[in-house]
Amino acid sequence: MIKTHIAGYPRIGAQRELKFALEKHWRGEISQRELLDTATALRLAHWQTQIDQGLDFITVGDFSLYDHVADHIALFGCIPPRFRHEEGSPLDNYFHMVRGKRPKASQCACHADTFALEMTKWFDTNYHYMVPEFDDETRFNLHAEALLDQLAQAKLLQHPIKITLIGPITLLLLGKSKQPDFEPLNLLDALVDQYTTLLGQLKQAGAQWVQLDEPVLGLDLPASTLALFDSTYNSLKRGGLPILLGTYFSELEGHISQACKLPVDGLHLDCVRGLKDLPAVLDWLPNYKVLSLGLVDGRNIWKTDLEQALKHVTAAFDSGKNEVWLSSNCSLLHCPYTLADDTGVLPAVRNWLSGAIEKLGEIELLKQAANALLHGKALSTETATALARHQAAVAERHSSNWVHKPAVKARVKATEGLSFSRQSPFKVRRAVQQQRFNLPAFPTTTIGSFPQTADIRALRKRLKAGLIDQNAYDTEIRNAIADCIQKQEVLGLDVLVHGEPERNDMVEFFGERLDGFAFSANGWVQSYGSRCVKPPILYGDVSRPAPMTVDTSVFAQSLSKRPVKGMLTGPVTILQWSFVRDDQARSETAKQIALAIADEVIDLECAGIGMIQIDEPAYREGLPLRKKDQAAYLDWATLAFRISACGVKDETQIHTHMCYAEFNDILPNIAAMDADVITIETSRSDMELLRGFGEFSYPNDIGPGVYDIHSPRVPAVGELVRLMQKAAEVIDPAQLWINPDCGLKTRGWPETLEALHVMMQAAKTLRTLHQNVKLCA
Numbered sequence: 001m002i003k004t005h006i007a008g009y010p011r012i013g014a015q016r017e018l019k020f021a022l023e024k025h026w027r028g029e030i031s032q033r034e035l036l037d038t039a040t041a042l043r044l045a046h047w048q049t050q051i052d053q054g055l056d057f058i059t060v061g062d063f064s065l066y067d068h069v070a071d072h073i074a075l076f077g078c079i080p081p082r083f084r085h086e087e088g089s090p091l092d093n094y095f096h097m098v099r100g101k102r103p104k105a106s107q108c109a110c111h112a113d114t115f116a117l118e119m120t121k122w123f124d125t126n127y128h129y130m131v132p133e134f135d136d137e138t139r140f141n142l143h144a145e146a147l148l149d150q151l152a153q154a155k156l157l158q159h160p161i162k163i164t165l166i167g168p169i170t171l172l173l174l175g176k177s178k179q180p181d182f183e184p185l186n187l188l189d190a191l192v193d194q195y196t197t198l199l200g201q202l203k204q205a206g207a208q209w210v211q212l213d214e215p216v217l218g219l220d221l222p223a224s225t226l227a228l229f230d231s232t233y234n235s236l237k238r239g240g241l242p243i244l245l246g247t248y249f250s251e252l253e254g255h256i257s258q259a260c261k262l263p264v265d266g267l268h269l270d271c272v273r274g275l276k277d278l279p280a281v282l283d284w285l286p287n288y289k290v291l292s293l294g295l296v297d298g299r300n301i302w303k304t305d306l307e308q309a310l311k312h313v314t315a316a317f318d319s320g321k322n323e324v325w326l327s328s329n330c331s332l333l334h335c336p337y338t339l340a341d342d343t344g345v346l347p348a349v350r351n352w353l354s355g356a357i358e359k360l361g362e363i364e365l366l367k368q369a370a371n372a373l374l375h376g377k378a379l380s381t382e383t384a385t386a387l388a389r390h391q392a393a394v395a396e397r398h399s400s401n402w403v404h405k406p407a408v409k410a411r412v413k414a415t416e417g418l419s420f421s422r423q424s425p426f427k428v429r430r431a432v433q434q435q436r437f438n439l440p441a442f443p444t445t446t447i448g449s450f451p452q453t454a455d456i457r458a459l460r461k462r463l464k465a466g467l468i469d470q471n472a473y474d475t476e477i478r479n480a481i482a483d484c485i486q487k488q489e490v491l492g493l494d495v496l497v498h499g500e501p502e503r504n505d506m507v508e509f510f511g512e513r514l515d516g517f518a519f520s521a522n523g524w525v526q527s528y529g530s531r532c533v534k535p536p537i538l539y540g541d542v543s544r545p546a547p548m549t550v551d552t553s554v555f556a557q558s559l560s561k562r563p564v565k566g567m568l569t570g571p572v573t574i575l576q577w578s579f580v581r582d583d584q585a586r587s588e589t590a591k592q593i594a595l596a597i598a599d600e601v602i603d604l605e606c607a608g609i610g611m612i613q614i615d616e617p618a619y620r621e622g623l624p625l626r627k628k629d630q631a632a633y634l635d636w637a638t639l640a641f642r643i644s645a646c647g648v649k650d651e652t653q654i655h656t657h658m659c660y661a662e663f664n665d666i667l668p669n670i671a672a673m674d675a676d677v678i679t680i681e682t683s684r685s686d687m688e689l690l691r692g693f694g695e696f697s698y699p700n701d702i703g704p705g706v707y708d709i710h711s712p713r714v715p716a717v718g719e720l721v722r723l724m725q726k727a728a729e730v731i732d733p734a735q736l737w738i739n740p741d742c743g744l745k746t747r748g749w750p751e752t753l754e755a756l757h758v759m760m761q762a763a764k765t766l767r768t769l770h771q772n773v774k775l776c777a
C-alpha cells in the first residue's frame, strides 16, 4: 500500500500574510484575535491544498506564529522564569520570549528589560530557531490547548490527520544548558512523561499518526545518547498513537540498525541527503513497519527526477515492505509556496522548478506512477502526459546551454593546483596598511548595513512597479548613502561603510547581478519570525558580466577622507543562501562564484577602494553535519574565500565578517582565510567565543562584536568597556577593533545612532586605558 504525506508546510503565507499580520499586531494596528484569525485561515488553506493535491494525510503541528521550537517550549511549559508574568496573555508572553522586550515606563519590575531567547541556525539551514534553556530547575507542564485547537480545526476537513512534533531527544539537544555541569538530557524522563500524555490526548482527539522528528539521529552521537532512544520510544508507545520516527538532513550512517529496530510503527528516511542508507534500511526495517521515503527535496527547488524516485519505491516493495509512504525529505518550510507562475523567474528556468505546491503534486504523481507499476496497470493518459512533461523538464535542465558555459568551466579548471596566497605575510601587510590608513588603537567600524527604512523599501517597490525610473531611484539611493556617510562622520567612526541601502538582501543583490542566477518575484522563505529571504536560484555556471558595486563604492568614498569599506558577500555565503545546483559539486560552484567576486575585488582596488569586506556569515553554517565530511568542506570553503580575496596588493586591507556561529572548532580554517581583519558576533556569549581565538593565538586583527544588533536595546558605555577589557585579556589589544555584532539593517535610526555613540565613548575610554598599545608589529 502507498500513502502520501509531508513533513511540514511553509507557514508565512503565499503572500506573506502571516508576516504582515504579525508586524501589524506588534505595532498595535491589529488585535490578537485578528492575528489568530489570519493564522487559522492560513492553516485551513494549507491543509486544503494538501487535500486538493491528493495527499493521504494532512499534517498538523507544523504551523507556528513565530518558531516551531518556541512552540514546543510553550507546549511543554518549560518557559524560562524571566518570561513568566502574571499579567499579559499567553501570546503576549510568547512574543516576549521570542522577541525580548523593553520595559514601558509605567510597568512593574517583572517587565524589566529581558533578553529574548537566543536564536540559532536550524541544523545546516538558513532558518533560525529559538534556543530552549534548561537547568536543574526546569519543570515541564503540558499546555496542549493550542495544538488540540488546531487538531479540532483540521478535523473539520474530514481527512486523516498526522501530527508532527520534534522528538524529545532532539528537543533537549537543541537546547542550551544554563548551568555549567547540567546536562539537558537529565530531563528526558520528565519530558517523555509529558510527551506520552500528549500523544494519548492527540489520539483521543482524533489524530491517526504522529511523526516525531529526531534529526539528531543524523549527527555524530555518543553511545550514551544513542542508548536513550530505545527506552524513550518504549515509553512513548504508551500514548497509543502510531509513531513515525522522522529523520532528515543527514545520513543515518552508524545508527541505521538502531533506527530500524526502535519500538515505533514507521521510519521516515531522507532520500535526498541519506539515499546511501536506503539499501541497509530495506534490509533492517521489519516489513510490518511503515517505510516513509522522503524523495522530494524540501530544501531545494528543482523538479524531482520522478523516474529515479520510482526506482527507489520499487526497491522498497521488492524488499518485502508492505506499506510505503511517499513524502518530502524534510519540511517544505525551506522552499517557497509556488514558483509555477512566478513572473520574476526567467521563463526558460521556471519550467525546471518546483515550489511547495508543485512538490505536493510531484508526490501525488509519484504515487500514481508507483501504483500503476506495482499493480501492472497502464498509467492513465492524464498521468502519463503529466509524467512525460515533468521528466522532459528535468532532462532539459541537465543538457541546457543556459546551464553549461565552457569558458567558466575552463577558468575554474585553470585554478587547479594554485594556492591563492596574498603577496606578503600578514605582519608585512599590516605595517604597509597602517602606514596607509594611520588608524588609532581600537579602530571603530560597523559591519555594513545601516537601517533599511520603510522609505527605502517603498522606494524599491515604486521602482519595481514602474512608478519611478532608474535615475530617480539612483538619486534617492545616493542621498541615502550621503546621509549615512555624514552620520558616521559625525559619530567619528574610523572606518566607514556606505550602508547598503541599494541592497534588497546581501545575497539576492549579487544573484541579480551575476550570470547563472535567476531570481523570483515572490519566492519568499521564512528566515526567522516574520523575517523572510528570497534566495536566488543558482541554475548555471556563474560569471560576472559587469562590475556590481564599484560605482556605489567610489561614490561613497568620494564623500569622505576616511576609508569607506567596499562591501561584498563572499562565495560560500552566496552559495549557502541560494538554491543551488544539484548537478555539480558545491565546491565547483563555490569556485565559480569566488572567481566572479575576485574580479569585483580587483575592480574595487583599481578604483581606489583601500578596504574591502567580503562577508562570510554562512561559512560555519555550510559545515557538513557529520564530522567525517567537515575537513573537505573547510578546505574548499577556505580556498573559495582566498580565491576571491588574494588578488590585491599588500596595501589593500581585506576584511571579513562572520556571525551566528560557534567558531572555536574551525579556528585554524578561519586563520587560513587570512583576512586582515575579521569582525565576529561575540557579545551574546559575553566574549567567551573570543577565548578560543586567544588560545589559538589567532594572528590577524579581530573586531569582536560589542553589542547585539538583534535588539533595540542601547547598551551602556561601561558594559562595552567591560566586554572589550575581557577581550583584551585574551587577545593582544593591538589586534582589536570595535564594532557591533552584525549589520544594522533591521534596526531603526534612533537606537542605531544612540548605540554607536555609546560604542564611540567606549572606544575613547579604552584608548585611555591602553595608551601604550603598539599598533604595528
Ligand SMILES: CN1c2c(nc(N)[nH]c2=O)NC[C@@H]1CNc1ccc(C(=O)N[C@@H](CCC(=O)N[C@@H](CCC(=O)N[C@@H](CCC(=O)O)C(=O)O)C(=O)O)C(=O)O)cc1
Residues within 6 Å of the ligand: 126, 452, 454, 455, 456, 457, 458, 460, 461, 503, 504, 505, 506, 507, 508, 527, 528, 530, 531, 532, 533, 534, 535, 577, 617, 746
Ligand atoms: C544576515 N541574515 C541573512 C540571511 N540570509 C540572507 N539571504 N540574507 C541575510 O541578510 N540569513 C541570516 C540572517 C537572517 N537575517 C535576516 C534579517 C532581516 C531580514 C529581512 O529583513 N527580510 C526582509 C526582506 C528583505 C528584502 O528582501 N527586502 C526587499 C523587499 C522588501 C519587501 O517586502 N517589500 C514590500 C514593500 C515594503 C514597503 O515598505 O513598502 C513589497 O515588496 O511588498 C527590498 O528591500 O527591496 C523582510 O521583510 O522579511 C531577513 C533575514
Ligand SMILES: N[C@@H](CCS)C(=O)O
Residues within 6 Å of the ligand: 447, 448, 449, 450, 506, 567, 615, 617, 657, 659, 742, 743, 744, 745
Ligand atoms: N554586511 C552585512 C553582513 C550581515 S551578516 C550587513 O551589514 O548586513
Ligand SMILES: [Zn+2]
Residues within 6 Å of the ligand: 447, 617, 657, 658, 659, 741, 742, 743
Ligand atoms: Zn552578520
